[in-house]
Amino acid sequence: MGASGGMIVHVVDDDEDVRDGFARLLRSVDLQVRAFASAQQFLDEVDNSASGCVLLDVTMPGITGPEVLVRLKEKCNTLPVIIVSARDNESVHKVVYALGARMFLRKPVDDQALLDAIHWVTNVRTDH
Numbered sequence: 001m002g003a004s005g006g007m008i009v010h011v012v013d014d015d016e017d018v019r020d021g022f023a024r025l026l027r028s029v030d031l032q033v034r035a036f037a038s039a040q041q042f043l044d045e046v047d048n049s050a051s052g053c054v055l056l057d058v059t060m061p062g063i064t065g066p067e068v069l070v071r072l073k074e075k076c077n078t079l080p081v082i083i084v085s086a087r088d089n090e091s092v093h094k095v096v097y098a099l100g101a102r103m104f105l106r107k108p109v110d111d112q113a114l115l116d117a118i119h120w121v122t123n124v125r126t127d128h
Helices: 016-028 039-045 065-074 090-098 111-122
Strands: 008-012 032-036 052-057 081-085 103-106
Touching: 008 016, 008 039, 016 032, 016 111, 032 039, 039 065, 052 065, 052 111, 065 081, 065 090, 081 111, 090 103, 103 111
Parallel strands: 008 032, 008 052, 052 081, 081 103
Antiparallel strands: none
């Protein structure tokens, strides 16, 4: 079983099936999850005292993943961000890494790769 303490994985994706799938997987290893259907909802609700990490989709209506990274930086929010995207190209990688993303995973994301990424950015065990 995982040992997450007060850590929360903030899942930000406009695709309900993706959000639900990530949430089920993360809860199966005893991680706490907060799911957000929009970037705006996430930005409105998360504060600088939040712990854990963010799984952030790149392409969403309204505020995009890269724009979320900019706003987090402006708020001095240091939550580590893992980008998830169906689009995997060099220009997207350069942009999100330059804006502070810690990792990039291509959808569909392998379960173990996602758990390993969360472990890497948070140093929390996510044994599956």
